[in-house]
Amino acid sequence: MKSLQYLNKYFLKYKWRLLLGILFTIISNYYGVQMPTYFKEAIDSFQSNIDHAESTDFLWLAIKLGGFYMMLSIAKGFFLFLMRQTIIVMSRYIEFDLKNEIYTHYQTLDQGFFKRNATGDLMNRISEDVGLVRMYLGPGIMYVINLIVAFTMIVTQMFQISPSLTFTVLIPLPIMSILIYRVSSRMNAMSALVQKEQSMLSTIAQETFSGIRIIKAYSREKETEQKMNQRAENYKNQSMRLVLVNAFFIPTIMFLIGISVLIAIYYGGILSFSGNASEKISIGSIVAFIMFVNNLTWPFASLGWVSSIVQRASASQKRINEFLETKSNIVNTNDEALDFQGKISFQHVSFQYPNSDINAISDISFDVSKGETLAIVGSTGSGKSTISSLLMRQYDVQSGSILIDGKPIQSINLPAFRDQTGVVPQEVFLFSESIRENLRFGVNENEINEEDLIEVCKLTHVYHNIQDFPDQFDTILGERGVNLSGGQKQRIGIARALLKNPSLLILDDCLSAVDTETEEIILRNLEKGKNDRTTILISHRISTIRNATKIIVIQNGERIESGTHEELLNLKGCYFEMHEQQLNQDKD
Numbered sequence: 001m002k003s004l005q006y007l008n009k010y011f012l013k014y015k016w017r018l019l020l021g022i023l024f025t026i027i028s029n030y031y032g033v034q035m036p037t038y039f040k041e042a043i044d045s046f047q048s049n050i051d052h053a054e055s056t057d058f059l060w061l062a063i064k065l066g067g068f069y070m071m072l073s074i075a076k077g078f079f080l081f082l083m084r085q086t087i088i089v090m091s092r093y094i095e096f097d098l099k100n101e102i103y104t105h106y107q108t109l110d111q112g113f114f115k116r117n118a119t120g121d122l123m124n125r126i127s128e129d130v131g132l133v134r135m136y137l138g139p140g141i142m143y144v145i146n147l148i149v150a151f152t153m154i155v156t157q158m159f160q161i162s163p164s165l166t167f168t169v170l171i172p173l174p175i176m177s178i179l180i181y182r183v184s185s186r187m188n189a190m191s192a193l194v195q196k197e198q199s200m201l202s203t204i205a206q207e208t209f210s211g212i213r214i215i216k217a218y219s220r221e222k223e224t225e226q227k228m229n230q231r232a233e234n235y236k237n238q239s240m241r242l243v244l245v246n247a248f249f250i251p252t253i254m255f256l257i258g259i260s261v262l263i264a265i266y267y268g269g270i271l272s273f274s275g276n277a278s279e280k281i282s283i284g285s286i287v288a289f290i291m292f293v294n295n296l297t298w299p300f301a302s303l304g305w306v307s308s309i310v311q312r313a314s315a316s317q318k319r320i321n322e323f324l325e326t327k328s329n330i331v332n333t334n335d336e337a338l339d340f341q342g343k344i345s346f347q348h349v350s351f352q353y354p355n356s357d358i359n360a361i362s363d364i365s366f367d368v369s370k371g372e373t374l375a376i377v378g379s380t381g382s383g384k385s386t387i388s389s390l391l392m393r394q395y396d397v398q399s400g401s402i403l404i405d406g407k408p409i410q411s412i413n414l415p416a417f418r419d420q421t422g423v424v425p426q427e428v429f430l431f432s433e434s435i436r437e438n439l440r441f442g443v444n445e446n447e448i449n450e451e452d453l454i455e456v457c458k459l460t461h462v463y464h465n466i467q468d469f470p471d472q473f474d475t476i477l478g479e480r481g482v483n484l485s486g487g488q489k490q491r492i493g494i495a496r497a498l499l500k501n502p503s504l505l506i507l508d509d510c511l512s513a514v515d516t517e518t519e520e521i522i523l524r525n526l527e528k529g530k531n532d533r534t535t536i537l538i539s540h541r542i543s544t545i546r547n548a549t550k551i552i553v554i555q556n557g558e559r560i561e562s563g564t565h566e567e568l569l570n571l572k573g574c575y576f577e578m579h580e581q582q583l584n585q586d587k588d
């Protein structure tokens, strides 16, 4: 329950809507209470004159009661509508705010957070959990308000007619609330299971369709089908149980209302014949009581339902709060403008990933300035990409320091630094949007024109591919658009980084899917602008980095050799061996 207090700030924000909602609830219930009272008086006055009554008088009474019932129902209904319009709409606003709050918070968090938490979990917080919380904010709150208002108003009226009859007819109602609470909780638990089965089912279906080629190639259709049938069977069984519990729900309510009405008639009947004047009640009163009991049914039924909703919402909000309370390990403390001069220095940097106890890199040092190209070469898993992440301050190092223009990376304006950097990661990520939108992802729309786009695409040797597409720059990528080859993706990735005109360009093994000739062309093109920037070239292929100003060779996170291409070849060490090996490979 405590976790839900987090939402109070939103109630405060929308307090006028909430207050208006309460007002509408009161008005709506006021009309509801008028009905039985009016019936009672009409019937009683009719009954006292019943000896002189003619048949037309009966008709008049029926028309009068019917007309009044209709008018009051319309009035009550109208304010019920307004009540929903204020309170449920408020809950939708809060849902919107909360989703935005969580989403915005996600974006402030560091890489480590996203590695720790599965994408599915992050999505669930925003969709499923917020959805459950909204049930508390909307229907939950609304029914509680309605219960309080209705109960107070109706019981006051009932008490004025007969206290003892009031107590007696009310007995079944709390029992009903408890029963409904039990049934709802059970139903919620079961529908959670059904949901889980459902998502397993769709996961299997999805995997089958995306992996259909391999399934057919290995002719595993039968086994896949069996797996699917097994899951579908589980899903069916869980659903059947839910349906069974569900089927008890309405009958239970009807049964308990029936008992209340029965008590009203039986005990009311006894009281109406009672000799004791202080306890005697009229026929009209019995009619009113039956109507009152009916009016109280739904509020009491909702009480049980609301309790289980509140329970679920508080569990969800607790999970949401855990995420909202997570603080980023990487915090920017400097908002001063930054004019990056291109000097980067690693000094005895060692780093372990948060969830591992081996050094991804150890004691790495290097310096690189504007106009120079630093190349990092090494086999897969040697720590190359880690250096690139550390340089972008996706993690903070455990020992040693990274200096940007001589200042520790922790003290500079991080967004500004990232703004002046173009990184092309190993796995280029392209959005399912047009090529144009993907290219200008890192820049503002008005800063570039068509010529700029063409230029960077020519530099990265991808323009001729784009020209072949039917919609050229407006070709949509991904799901329903064109799917690019690995090499095309990488080249668009590089073009995207170049479009930023970065002062620091980091290419992390992003020419791996490009053939050596195209690679040559691109590298030669990149030479043109290199004096205005610092370049860090990461590769496992020696051909890529031959011309770099400095090359460092790393293995298992340690620097084992460094120098220029010629110097390293003369060393006849690791680099030399790699070179020989790769030369032979190219010949094969």
Ligand SMILES: Nc1ncnc2c1ncn2[C@@H]1O[C@H](COP(=O)(O)OP(=O)(O)O)[C@@H](O)[C@H]1O
Pocket (backbone or CB within 6 Å): 115, 353, 354, 355, 356, 360, 378, 379, 380, 381, 382, 383, 384, 385, 386, 387
């Ligand atoms: N997010 C991570 N969490 C834990 N260990 C990681 C993570 N990323 C990389 N590593 C480990 O760090 C080492 C260096 O990885 P990486 O820098 O990606 O190598 P490279 O880019 O040279 O192939 C590897 O042993 C790898 O398993």
Ligand SMILES: [Mg+2]
Pocket (backbone or CB within 6 Å): 381, 384, 385, 386, 426, 508, 509
């Ligand atoms: Mg890598």
